Amino acid sequence: MRVEEERGRTWGLLAEFERPEELVAAAQRAREAGYRRMDAYTPFPIHGLSDAMGFRPTKLPLVVLAGGIIGGAAALGMMWYSATIHYPLNVAGKPFASWPMFIPITFELTVLCAALTAVFGMLGMNGLPMPYHPVFNAPRFAFASRDRFFLCVEATDPKFDIEMTRGFLSGLGAKEVVAVEE
Amino acid sequence: MSDAARRGRSGPPVIEPVHTYASVTDKISSIVLSRRTPLFWIVGFFLSFLLAMGLLVAVSYLFAKGLGIWGINQPVEWAFDIINFVWWIGIGHAGTLISAILLLLRQEWRTSINRFAEAMTLFAVACAGIFPIIHLGRPWLAYWLLPYPNTMALWPQWRSPLVWDVFAISTYATVSLLFWFVGMIPDLATLRDRARRKGFQIFYGMLAMGWRGSALHWHRYEMAYLLLAGLATPLVISVHTIVSFDFAVGITPGWHSTIFPPYFVAGAIYAGFAMVLLLSIPLRKVYGLEDFITMRHLQNMAKIMLATGLVVGYGYVMEAFFAWYSANPYETYMMTNRMRGPYAPVYWALMLCNIVAPQFLWFKRVRSTPLALWVIALIVSIGMWLERFVIIVVSLHRDFLPSSWGMYRPTGWDFTTFFGTIGLFLALLFLFIRFLPMISIFEMRTLVPDAKPLGKEAVPDDSVADHAEPA
Numbered sequence: 131m132r133v134e135e136e137r138g139r140t141w142g143l144l145a146e147f148e149r150p151e152e153l154v155a156a157a158q159r160a161r162e163a164g165y166r167r168m169d170a171y172t173p174f175p176i177h178g179l180s181d182a183m184g185f186r187p188t189k190l191p192l193v194v195l196a197g198g199i200i201g202g203a204a205a206l207g208m209m210w211y212s213a214t215i216h217y218p219l220n221v222a223g224k225p226f227a228s229w230p231m232f233i234p235i236t237f238e239l240t241v242l243c244a245a246l247t248a249v250f251g252m253l254g255m256n257g258l259p260m261p262y263h264p265v266f267n268a269p270r271f272a273f274a275s276r277d278r279f280f281l282c283v284e285a286t287d288p289k290f291d292i293e294m295t296r297g298f299l300s301g302l303g304a305k306e307v308v309a310v311e312e
Numbered sequence: 313m314s315d316a317a318r319r320g321r322s323g324p325p326v327i328e329p330v331h332t333y334a335s336v337t338d339k340i341s342s343i344v345l346s347r348r349t350p351l352f353w354i355v356g357f358f359l360s361f362l363l364a365m366g367l368l369v370a371v372s373y374l375f376a377k378g379l380g381i382w383g384i385n386q387p388v389e390w391a392f393d394i395i396n397f398v399w400w401i402g403i404g405h406a407g408t409l410i411s412a413i414l415l416l417l418r419q420e421w422r423t424s425i426n427r428f429a430e431a432m433t434l435f436a437v438a439c440a441g442i443f444p445i446i447h448l449g450r451p452w453l454a455y456w457l458l459p460y461p462n463t464m465a466l467w468p469q470w471r472s473p474l475v476w477d478v479f480a481i482s483t484y485a486t487v488s489l490l491f492w493f494v495g496m497i498p499d500l501a502t503l504r505d506r507a508r509r510k511g512f513q514i515f516y517g518m519l520a521m522g523w524r525g526s527a528l529h530w531h532r533y534e535m536a537y538l539l540l541a542g543l544a545t546p547l548v549i550s551v552h553t554i555v556s557f558d559f560a561v562g563i564t565p566g567w568h569s570t571i572f573p574p575y576f577v578a579g580a581i582y583a584g585f586a587m588v589l590l591l592s593i594p595l596r597k598v599y600g601l602e603d604f605i606t607m608r609h610l611q612n613m614a615k616i617m618l619a620t621g622l623v624v625g626y627g628y629v630m631e632a633f634f635a636w637y638s639a640n641p642y643e644t645y646m647m648t649n650r651m652r653g654p655y656a657p658v659y660w661a662l663m664l665c666n667i668v669a670p671q672f673l674w675f676k677r678v679r680s681t682p683l684a685l686w687v688i689a690l691i692v693s694i695g696m697w698l699e700r701f702v703i704i705v706v707s708l709h710r711d712f713l714p715s716s717w718g719m720y721r722p723t724g725w726d727f728t729t730f731f732g733t734i735g736l737f738l739a740l741l742f743l744f745i746r747f748l749p750m751i752s753i754f755e756m757r758t759l760v761p762d763a764k765p766l767g768k769e770a771v772p773d774d775s776v777a778d779h780a781e782p783a
Contacts, residue, residue: 149762157527170527173333173502174754180531188532194539208459212467221471234476234554241547242483245540249490252536256529259521266524272505274525275498277333277757 141264141312142168142284143295144271145304150176153279156302157182160283163298167287171265171280193251194244201243205236267311282310324611326421327759328603336604336756340749341506343599349746352598357742363735370728371446379449381725388708388720393447394558395700396730399583400440400737401481401555402576402696404488405548406584407433411491412544415537421612423755424604427499428595429588430492431750435740436587437485439733444477446729473557480554487547491540497523497533498754552580559703565646566707569634575627582620582666583696585613589689591741593682595750604751607680614679617692621670624699628667642712654719655706658698665695 147153150172157170161184170179206229213219214226253259265271265282274280281304283295292309299307331339374381384391407429414422445454457478459468468475500520507513523529556576559567589610596605635647650659669691672678679685710717744750 171525172527172530173337173525174498174757175530175534176527179527183527185528185531188535190532190535191539198543209470212459213470217465217467228471231471234473234550234557235470235479237550238476238479238483238547238554241543241550242486245487245490245543248536248539248543249494252494252532253521255532256526258523258529261522263522263524271524275502275505276337 139312140285140292141267141310142282142290143292143299144265144268144280144282144308144310145299145302146270146273146306146308147279147281147303148305150179150279152303153281154178154182156281156299156304159302160281160298164289165283165287165295167284167290169282169284171271171274171282173275173277173279176279188255190248190251190255194248197247197251198240198244202236202240204243205239206232209235264310264312268308270306270308324607326606326608327424327756328606329761331603331756331760332762333757333760336760337502337506337753340604340751340753340756341503343745344503344747344749345506345508345512350598353742353746357739357746360735360738360742363731364739365732365735366728367442367732367736370725370732371442373725374446374729375451379447381723383720383722383726385718385720387711387716387718388705390447390704390708391720392722392726392730393443395697395704396733397440397443398555398576398700398704399697400436400443400733401484402552402580402583403587403693404433404436404440404484404584405552405577405580406588407431407436408484408488408491408544408548409581409584410588411495412541412548415541416545420759421608423759424601424606424751425588425592425609425613426755427492427495427752428592428745428750429584430488430495431741431744431748432584432587432591433488434485434492435737435744437481437488438740439737441481441485442733444481473554473561476554477558480551484547484551487540487544491544494533494537494540495752496748497521498525499749499752501525502753503749549577552577564707564711565640565642566631566635566650566703569631571627571630571634575624575630578620578623578627579696579699582617582624583693585617585620586689586692586696589613589617589685590693593686593689595745597682599745599750601751604756610682610685611679614673614685614688617689618670618673621666621673621692625667628663645710646707649710650702650706653706653710655702655709659702659706662695662698662702665691665698669695 145156147156153170153172154176157168157179160168161182166184168183170183172179209232210227210229213228213232218226220226268280270278271280281299281302283290283299285292289295296307296309327336382392384393407426410422410429411426411433415426445451448454456466457468457475468478497520500516501523504513504516504520507516553573553576556572560569560572562568592605593610596602632647635643638644650656669688672684672688678688705720709720
């Protein structure tokens with residue numbers, strides 16, 4: 131019964147490491163041990179950590195490609211429609227659909243839409259802005275934006291068991307393992 | 313790794329090797345959070361704010377009286393407004409070059425100057441953007457440049473480079489802002505976590521949007537940043553190309569030339585690096601950032617300035633050569649008029665500033681003396697302004713028919729507006745260095761010696777994992 135209560139309140143277990151190599155190794159071991167619902171928190175992007183955590187390549191490039199294509203097509207379509215259908219203007223007998231002159235604006239709007247998609251796509255996929263997150267309740271979590279590296283196994287992981295997981299994380303060389311309150 | 317090996321062949325290191333993750337974080341965030349505001353900042357901000365107020369006065373008077381308060385007249389319809397516009401846009405280009413192109417080329421020395429250079433880009437574009445709007449006869453109708461459904465059933469003229477400019481500049485401003493802000497999100501989170509005062513915690517907390525350094529977030533973040541760099545790279549080339557089309561598509565002698573796009577882009581980078589040097593040399597001194605912005609950075613920037621200066625010099629030589637080779641009397645006269653006409657001193661001052669002055673950068677002694685670099689950067693900045701004066705005013709004042717020739721003399725309001733934008737630019741920069749991290753903290757962490765063994769593909773260290781117990 132007591133364990134059940136604690137599971138309800140605890141969001142996860144947060145292990146603190148001093149060096150990025152230790153974190154990468156720990157993430158790898160945790161994954162090999164069968165933990166899936168976990169995340170790492172680091173002050174800078176660490177190469178190799180994504181692989182150790184088992185992340186799949188992000189879909190962001192495809193989304194950005196789509197954003198760019200939509201922007202470019204909309205720009206070209208707008209200019210073509212206005213110059214040939216909505217308000218055709220005969221300038222010295224030149225063709226209405228003088229597409230080479232439409233290229234600069236098409237290019238600019240392609241870049242604009244792709245860039246907006248990249249930024250808002252990244253923020254959206256990451257769920258930002260997010261005013262509250264349980265992991266901020268951990269007392270030393272402020273160091274995740276300075277010089278400490280954290281690995282968090284979340285309570286929703288099927289293998290999560292507060293004592294077993296705590297023992298496992300301490301065994302990975304963590305400096306400290308704390309329970310994160312919901 | 314030995315110290316000498318880290319320094320490599322190329323002289324000074326990109327960061328002094330004594331630093332750690334914590335010291336980098338504390339040193340840069342203390343400038344914003346805990347250190348006393350230096351007297352330099354207070355005096356500098358006050359003076360630049362005064363100049364910016366001059367801009368406010370000049371623009372208010374302009375809106376009340378109209379364009380007659382400027383020196384522009386019938387043959388010279390474009391003068392300070394467009395000179396300043398092109399000058400400011402050009403200055404902005406170095407920021408994007410440093411942040412995007414050098415990122416793609418994996419030049420890690422860019423790290424300590426990129427944030428600052430991006431801010432410079434943003435403020436330079438803001439100053440540039442003022443001019444095309446205020447130089448309209450009826451500035452309150454500036455929104456007619458945008459395509460929007462209207463009862464007049466009118467559209468912008470898609471075939472005009474001036475309309476391309478609207479799209480190029482607004483895209484450039486937007487992408488520069490996004491790039492700058494996205495790069496800053498993790499650092500804003502650092503400041504949020506370090507801030508002691510409630511107001512600062514809320515301010516940085518809102519801006520950081522709940523960033524928590526999650527590995528999954530970094531995974532997408534790095535991809536987004538790389539994509540933005542890839543998008544900004546062709547964008548920056550296109551922007552100054554389109555600015556040069558404003559001239560090259562016209563038939564005025566001295567404008568109608570295919571060398572304009574590359575020559576403008578090189579000039580923009582040249583002017584931009586001069587401005588980065590002009591600003592970073594005093595800043596590193598005042599804030600004691602010599603560990604981060606090292607001689608290596610100054611030397612590399614000096615080399616880029618020399619290289620782009622030579623491209624610009626080539627552009628000048630080709631302009632003169634083709635004026636003669638074209639056998640077109642108007643083109644030939646344009647060049648004679650530049651060299652021997654009423655504005656000849658401006659032309660020769662330009663040659664002195666932009667071709668002769670950078671030649672000193674061939675000497676290593678000059679490249680490693682900050683004061684000498686600062687003086688050369690100042691001369692180059694002035695030279696680039698003179699270049700636009702020569703292209704715009706000297707071409708316009710005597711074009712085809714001698715009966716419609718004229719002279720241009722700037723008025724006090726022209727100068728007040730120009731210096732006012734310098735004030736606005738500096739005031740914004742002062743606010744930036746006071747309230748936002750002027751060096752990218754999270755990227756600097758990847759440069760400290762501790763991060764080195766990680767390399768690009770970190771191999772997990774087995775000796776650490778050996779203790780692990782099977783779960």
